[in-house]
Amino acid sequence: METPRSARRPRRPRETTRLGMALLGQPPLRNSFKPIEALSQDQLMAIHEASLTLLEETGIEFMGAAARQAFRKAGAAVEEATGLVRIPRELIAQGLKTAPSSFVLTPRNPARRLHIGENHVSFGLVAGPPNIHDAVAGRRSGNHEDYVSLIKLAQSFDIIHFIGNQPTAPIELPARTRHLDCYLANVTYSDRVYHCTSIGRNRALDGIDIMAISRGLTREQMIDDPGVLTIISVNSPRRFDEAMSDGLMAMSEHGQAVVVTPFTLMGAMTPVTMAAALTQQNAEALAGILLTQLTRPGAPVVYGAFTSNVDMRSGAPAFGTPENARATLAAGQLARLYNLPYRASNSSASNIVDAQAAYESEMSIWSSVMGHANLVYHGAGWMEGGLTASFEKIVLDVEMLQMMAETIKPMDVNPAEIAEGLAAIAAVPTGGHFFGAEHTLSRYETAFYTPLLSNWQNYENWELAGGLDATQRATQIWQKALEIYERPPLDPAIEEALAAFVARRKEELKNVDH
């Protein structure tokens, strides 16, 4: 626990926007609780040792020649025919020595700087879905207009700290240059850290350049002052494809943050046991983490985990399950063993914004935060196991994340608060109430979390007001948020430079076959 704030410190009223949203979760957000540990120290070390054995004896396939060359140069055994790289444990230990335990990412608005590591927590917007859903227009394919709306929603809620990889795919735009439109929207409609798509080098470099321009920096100046991140997904089991390792190396070369995340659904991409899944996940993550450090010692890197399970009857992926929660807690222990920042996710398999969506997400939010994840990817808006970005789910998740942010604050319990409390208790008769007490009146505005979505009316008033459920109220809230949205200020010269860069790159990419 941190030192309690003095009870004498003047309380400023909580700032709110016109929507009445608490400005809760502005960075830096810190977790004052100790992590939950699912594994004993013996179990943790056994998984660590087994994954080193897996790396040494069985190996990981790297399809990219550049990655294989880096491993060969460092002393790993590389089998060109199969692409298998067998990594001595000393090499892993060496890579872990240079990887930083925490780092800072700075976007164009320095107030939205993210500290990644220690007990900091940052939540991201949903990333990657091909589809969009809202209760008004229904389910549809991703498109640029919805993309922009999603970025605007992220900008509307302080608890959404960063923009993940393409919250939806604007599929009507040319695939070759779509990433440019996305980065431009990210940096125009929000002022937050965002994700670079690391499918090959070029998409990554374009993302770095656009962030650099928005900050008035060059790509080189960003090397020691990073502002973007990427997720490197492992094609589990034990495979990094070429586009991924090239993207990883481009990001690390330029000092930007890489999150190495094996996609390890137990029963499909790993064996069904937790022992095997964690071993495999750990080996895959360590291989990618080592590659960042071979590329540039000291490059910011995050231990990513996404171990969940499939439905063994159908093979369908499941999220927010007990297995997902347990693996998330355990993976946090592995990240801390290596003194690395840790990434987990808020996930759900529900096809609709209902009670299932809420409880699966709460399972993953609690296990992520209590597992001391520093980055919670897909923090808001992820539905259908990642196939759909949902406007209502964003609102639901924002409420759940804000509640968690309030839960993990330090407890305001100290001698002054206790003394004032004792006096307040003694001043009210037995069986009485504290509504009108001076102690209450001087504190009531900021005493408790003010909900965004929860309805606490009694049944009769709730029914008179229309009897809306949480999902119906969420529709009203995102509609209002878009209505009152304001673009974060951006220097017109920078805006011009961004437009010019995007125009030039689109021209250059016209005839590139990639």
Add this chain to the structure above:
Amino acid sequence: METPRSARRPRRPRETTRLGMALLGQPPLRNSFKPIEALSQDQLMAIHEASLTLLEETGIEFMGAAARQAFRKAGAAVEEATGLVRIPRELIAQGLKTAPSSFVLTPRNPARRLHIGENHVSFGLVAGPPNIHDAVAGRRSGNHEDYVSLIKLAQSFDIIHFIGNQPTAPIELPARTRHLDCYLANVTYSDRVYHCTSIGRNRALDGIDIMAISRGLTREQMIDDPGVLTIISVNSPRRFDEAMSDGLMAMSEHGQAVVVTPFTLMGAMTPVTMAAALTQQNAEALAGILLTQLTRPGAPVVYGAFTSNVDMRSGAPAFGTPENARATLAAGQLARLYNLPYRASNSSASNIVDAQAAYESEMSIWSSVMGHANLVYHGAGWMEGGLTASFEKIVLDVEMLQMMAETIKPMDVNPAEIAEGLAAIAAVPTGGHFFGAEHTLSRYETAFYTPLLSNWQNYENWELAGGLDATQRATQIWQKALEIYERPPLDPAIEEALAAFVARRKEELKNVDH
């Protein structure tokens, strides 16, 4: 963590009922995780000390003469005019010495015995609501038919370990003898531990007698082999009414379990600060706990907490809030400081079984379980801040509780599992899958939690199957559960004895003014 099960131990297939429900959560259910601590040791001791000061200097009102007499006899300062009892800290310390750190409650089916204390967790059916709701018949006042259905549902799910106080009030029955009909239904339609209504001595004793008859014991034989529990609600701030303290004393005299629970909504029944609320809650709980020990040293007693907050704009009670979660974690630390079993709750203020109901309940389930609550009251079915018992909410809660039970199991990570896992990983080519692997096939039936309510179909199949949300699916599940419900076997002689007892007591109570 406990010793991992041997990987070589033969796996028996998970037993399921015809509904496909996992028999998950059969007692004893244990929590293998360490508790989350919200308070530092200094903060914890400061609250402890302040509550002792409150007890010594300000005092607690006991409206009951019998309670005041017990305190006076023990050496507390009793002010007859106001009913205020001021309790020296030495007396509290003495009471805590005789209170057991754990105990066992045995109902008529010994397989449903509850261990209360240490790292055991037991979940209860919703208790106390005047109203009933289901999606078919809507909202209505409590009645005996619905009462019986609720008991049948509790009996249908192994994760519901005990029956709380009147899951709904059968208001068409005479108030004077209603408790007898309720106890009879509890013991007929379920075989679980139940709650005795401790409004005065007689209702408590009738509950003890009915449990005794169902077990073939006398009331006296139950003294050292208890089978029922009660909640003693404090009329906060600082008041125990006469019926409550009389009920408490009747239960303790007969060796039955008493859960002392201050009802401390911050902003209404306590000051708004956590420091004050925890201090007051702790003082009130300690006063009631001491009374159990003054009544019968060694009587089973539980530290109860129900600290949440009100909506400061309307005064409406709120549950499953961040404040509720933080107080629940902190209260667990106080209970452990006193080496007492701990009771918390699963609660929500939502008026409907929607996403809010799910996330508020998850906030309280996670904080209860991670705060190491031994009894989670209102575990399944609590809606509208306790005003309504919901059939759909029971199903939703059962799913969430089962998921939590699966989450807190020991991790099956040990050298044998790891070795088999390494071999299984090495046997699958990079980028391949594990669906058909022998390692998978030999384990897949029991590898993962099988959900009751969650739907993991893909969007298209889900839509084809009717596109039902979780609440609509919950309706189907409770309907099916009632359809296939079977009464737990009961010796006809015992059934007759129960009927005779109830008939006699109804006759006796006809003319009692009570």
